[in-house]
Amino acid sequence: MSSSDIFIGEIIGTAVLILLGAGVVAAVVLKRSKAQGAGWVAIAFGWGFAVMTAVYIAGPLSGAHLNPAVTLGIAITSGDWSNVPVQMAGELIGAMVGAFLAWLTYYGQFKAHLADPEVVPPPLDEGLVDERSAPNAGPVLGIFSTGPEIRNVWQNLTTEIIGTLVLVLAVLTMGLNDSGKGLGVLGGLIVALVVVSIGFSLGGPTGYAINPARDLGPRIVHALLPMRNKGGSDWGYAWVPVVGPLIGAAIAAGIYNIAFA
Template sequence: MEFSNGDIIVGEIIGTAILILFGAGVCAAVTLNHSKAKASGWIVIAFGWGFGVMAGAYTAAPLSGAHLNPAVTVGIATDTGEWDKVPLYIIGQLVGAALGAALTWLTYMAQFRANDQPTLGIFSTVPEIRNPVANLLTEIIATIGLVLPLLTFGLNKGLGDSGTTILVVSFLVVGIGLSLGGPTGYAINPARDLGPRIVHTVLPIPRKGTSDWGYAWVPVAGPLIGAVLAGLIFNLAF
């Protein structure tokens, strides 16, 4: 399906904003003091992100096809060779991710005002062991685990006809979080990490700690490399 330039930008902004609102929102719910979901754990976070993908993608699909992720956009372009609309998708995704992060802050404003701990992990990924090579490899592998299956789902006409492709992708994201998210927090999406990191930098959150820009290249480069590799593997194998 061919989407207009305006619809691509609007769809990706809205869809990615919803994705980040749910995803950063569940991180805030589990992390912040005075939240009813405080300390409810990693499984809750993984499902929160999966539901965010589902809500954002079903919303954006009629307008843009619901990439919501530069890695998905780059993976598809690597497979098809069609790069002309890639910048439009990425612009919409970055704007939407920043908007979703800002909405998360507004939703939990009272909890953020009472904050007494670093908050970057609510907005962006933070590795458990800081090792750039290992962290980069984790993001590359996890993104291949996202983009390669996603490309193969397009071969299943039944999934497309039934409208369940997005639902399956949402559960795929949950699975990645549960299985591969432990080392880095599974960015697997450059916009998901970069947009909220920018917002974290400028928000007036008490005692928010560093935005860790020295690490910020890893959750951007890793998913993009993984996306290109996934596109190439799909082209060769399928």
């Protein structure tokens, strides 16, 4: 694979991943969506199918890492760091493209949702501050990126480390193709099911980012998009779903090298 193929493949694959993943969350959350209220099961399966679709699309071009944590884990175990910057850049750009496309797809629903008085509280009198009606995270941020149900930075970081450890260890032990640099045909399905399992079992505390690009790229798009009443992008938390998955990936690679290599 050439560097240009890898770059393009990671952009396309990660864009599809985020388009379908953010799309299922938008479908469940936004008012006037036909799937509103479908719940966590729909979200977990939606993200799993998003992974599967993106892997099969991008696999022939780039090996379909689609995740800087996966890229890091494979680089540590293989010792090949030559394409890591290209892969990670493609993943971040692709995540931003996918988030933008999800916003376009649900443009009308975003407008309706953010204009609904049940969602957006009325403005306070000048000089008053109410933490409950002016939260740091906006009413649609969860469509773009993750956030904790209980804000405890060490628990949140640990949750992301553990979830990503499971994902990357699964990729390394079950999902790689014969070259050891990407997901094989069966590996794409296996990893998709692992993502569903992580969503069901480990996703409750933080929303299971388990992918730095998946969280950071859409969070940047949320900050840039012209959405009235969207609220803040919660930058104080943004480092957790970036650092946690990278730590989890490094630990998974270490376990793999000790126990499986």
